[in-house]
Amino acid sequence: MTRTLRLPTPDGRLAPHTLRGTGPDRPATAKVGTPPRTRTAYAAAHVVADPLADNAPGAPARLDWEATLAFRHRLWDLGLGVADAMDTAQRGMGLDWPATAELIRRSAAEAATRGAAIACGAGTDHLDPHCPDLESVLAGYREQLEVVEYAGATPVLMASRQLAGLARGPEDYAAVYGRLLTEAGRPVILHWLGAAFDPALAGYWGHDDPADAIPFVADLIRAHADRVDGIKVSLLDAALEVRLRNLLPPGVKLYTGDDFNYPELIRGDADGHSHALLGVFAAIAPAAAAALHALDDGDTARYDALLAPTVPLARHLFAAPTYYYKTGIAFLAWLNGHQRAFSMVGGLQSARGLPHLAEAFRLADAAGVLTDPDLAALRMRRLLAVAGVDE
Template sequence: MSVTVSLPYGDGTTERVTLREPGNWQRPAAPATSRIAYAAAHVVADPFADNAPGLPAALDWDATLSVRRNLWSWGLGVAEAMDTAQRGMGLDWTATQELIRRSAAEAAACGGRIVAGAATDQAAPVLNSLDEVAAAYTEQVEFVQGTGATAVVMASRQLAALAGGPDDYLSVYERILSQVTTPVLLHWLGDMFDPALAGYWGSRDLDEATKTFVSLVQTHAAAIDGVKVSLLDAEREVRLRELLPPAVRVYTGDDFNYPELIAGDGQRSSHALLGAFAAIAPAASTALQRLDAGDEAGFLSILEPTVPLSRHIFAAPTQYYKTGIAFLSWLNGFQPGFTMVGGLQSGRSVPHLVQTFRLADAAGLLLDPELAAQRMTQYLAVSGVTA
């Protein structure tokens, strides 16, 4: 039986849309072998708590961990406590520690891959010295590694504000890399995701910043599992792959161009650490199974229809992409309500989320069309939109 729903346009008119059946997605028996793939998971707010802007985050732990178990069931790794989980946008360090601790225990129980973000956000917003930045990083890296997760050394707003040039970045990162007990990932997050990170690595000129970044990786390659690059610039990522030591993996964070970057150019390819994969997990998993079988054309044919959805979710202002991921999670029944810590469910407009719904349907990623239509109708009603 077909499912229909009335969807509005910006001019106030509505259209009755018949939803398609979900894609023929196939859960794998084991994670992909041709590429390592992590989905950066979001967090689910406790609807009974006061998750207002500026207040400590309170999570719905059952729903938050269920989201992660679902990702592992698709053979994907979980990238925990990354910017997708609202680091720096509502998720405080106390909640972050509990999140990493619980997720790492779940990963150990099910044999799932997990990496987790280590930053400096437990420290004061403005620090006075590079020593303070390094100490904040050290605390978080040690905590993450103590849970058994692999640390992802995230970009630091405090370091970006304090650093006077490339040498300051190298000084801090070299201290961290000289102390780690197991190899870490480095995360280069562009300012389209966080404007406070403009000029990271000591220059607003990305070519100059890349030179600093590459020199750091080349010098400390033994301490680095890989790098996550989130610059939304496919050509730059391809060039970076050529500059890094072969043993250092590149994990694409390019939510606009991931199919071709993961497929590679015949010489080198990217692995994945993507917020988009949290939104398209069934498609990502099925595509990776095709790639494992040597079917690159099949891999691309599955992922390419998901790109319009991902590009829309990650449209400017890009830092609010988390709202779209939480919205899809709610539509698909992975969480009981559309609430986010810090009140971030208001981070996208009604027209934006209606288009998210349309594109998810086009990609076959509304897994229960009847439930999705019911919840979309409820969302529109409380937003003042009636058919």
């Protein structure tokens, strides 16, 4: 089968692209199922929609459970932890709470069978958007937190749209998070999702400028340091992340969620480094796992060589409107044979146009993350045929 395809360009033309082949060789130290030693790393996993179900906008989510769980096992096989029921799994964008709760239970049970790392999101997305008061927000958090803790996963206290809409200032955030952290049965991961990922979260922590919120967040964590495993920061601003990281108390991790600047933040410097909780790691999992093992070995040149080619792909997948990055994650999973169809709950596969997907295909090839180039070419041809592109 020829590996040359005619792909759409941003200016509406078709241009030939020949796949380069498989990705770079993986280091021998990247043993199957062995987590990295020097960094804690979670890949935020997407969910696989049942392509034969009515996963239309507004319809209840119907998942292909076999493919959804198999994808998580693939991440564990590479030594990565799984962050589940997060925004990558379409929380607040098609994945309803009943399906989310089932996802948490099933994924945590699978993780337990192999002693693998799993963290799951607990939020308030099942509440009415116009939640009446902070006590209702607390009750919503508690309901989801109970599901995560009972399943045995590390809870991630996800940012709340309802709290953002109700809070009058930092004191309301301190009251809600203070009570949740006091009540939690185990240390949690906090979650700071910037407005690029969810515009409804603008002004989170009671400050319009995220830079002004950093001292407050650091103080909140210091006040509850024994209840906080870490904080995931997705601001797409490396300088702000490093500033917060330097203020954290000993033992509390900064998990980068910066899908633009992750190589430098994870590598770190003499003053410290970030750990990882990244949606892009699901798309580049083999390269990410190998790079982290290279970092364990002190081979920063190999680390850089593995991750540098993935950055243009990540920046493309997470381009504005950033919250539609999930479409690209599912698209690459389909190209790599991890799901039967390019379909998503809520019909979100339509959120990115064909030129965007074609560029993702080119960049994934350049990054070496198309694990079966022949299959990827076959599936891309089928997508192009549906769009009316003739060979």
